[in-house]
Amino acid sequence: MGRWRRDEGDVVLLAASGVAVMAALGMVFLYAPREATMGDVQRIFYFHVASAWVGFFAFFVTCVAGVGQLVTGARRWDMVSLSSVEVGLTFITMTVITGSLWARPVWGTYWTWEPRLTISAVQLLIYVAYGMLRASVESPERKARYGAVYGIVAFVTVPLSWFAIRWWRTIHPDILTGGEGMAITPRMTLTLVVAVGAFTLLYAAVLRLRVSLERARDRLTRVRLNLERR
């Protein structure tokens, strides 16, 4: 494994995601039109959808990295797997919180069992469990294996949970979710695309930083071991 250094990729990605997030913020508040029935509250939608997408994508990355870990046994894959869960958890927590904030003025309640909101909450619980599992295992090698297996099994259940929750809610229609029809204009679509792109860049930048933190930790452990041996 190479020496720890802040490489140029980190800086470029961070700068790019910073610019993109600023652009998205500008578009959300200045460029996107005011939604006719919901008003300004609807603007939270752009952050809500973008963070939901990044959360789901992050857990997909964890699943792929888990497969890589099980096949190669390389520490690198485990770092990506773990880091992606942590970053994904941050975004999915944002999804649940923005969803609740949106639901309050629009549907008159902080929580509705709306399928998309519910699946985000389920993912939140799953990946909190992933963290608890790792924290509760002693050996680093076993930690990596268990994390990989749980990351894979968990991710394959997410689409099934999604379908189950959606059918469950459509078969028992809820008055609260009746106001879903939102008139999307081209400006709104463009703003959403930029917001999703910005959040994805931000995810990539934070993921890289988190992985290099993990690498630095490994290096610190090795240095300590060497010192003790002397």
Place this chain on the structure above:
Amino acid sequence: MIRGRALQFLRRVAAIVEKDIAAELHSKEVVSAMLVFSVVALMIFSFALDLRGEMAEAAAPGVLWATVVFAGTLGLSRSLAREQQSGGMEGLLLAPVDRSAIFFGKAAGNFVFMGVVEVALLPLFSALFDVPLLRADVLLVLVLGTVGYAAVGTLLAAMAVNTRAREVMLPVLLLPLAVPVLIGAVQATRGLVEGATLAEVGSWIRILVVYDLVIVAVSLLTFGSVVEE
């Protein structure tokens, strides 16, 4: 040749199931714990939800599955912990048997234990809540739901027994992954109780079947990595 191998594989799976059943008949700790827990849970649900009349009928499928799912986590962690404490898992791993045969054997054993408890619960439920649950189609839903639950539960319990938190770990890991089973099985059971045919609850049955297939396949592929030392 291929048939011979398949037969050999099945014999090995059967041997592991037989071993588990023999151990259970001797100690009776897994099934009795699940059964007593289920009856207690049933009573708690009755007190908490005041289950009488129409209310009981509406809640029965949900209460049944919640009981099965919670009792299942008890049985699963007990069953794998027993294997761990007695050194049985090491013995199995040393035996010249494929990892997938061990997985199938353990999962099938857990399926049988859960099945026994469920079959005992159904008449009790029917009597207490006055809902006719002891029917072939409800049994089919129980079987489909339990297959996937026992499979993913066996995989996760094999991990949970090697963690510090142990008994607490399994439900935390397992329950969020069991969302499709719980929703699918409760909705299918409710439909059947309310007089729908199997075809009418087909989409729920399909979710259970797909879950079973996907989970068994993924568990088979990853079980080796969980038990390797």
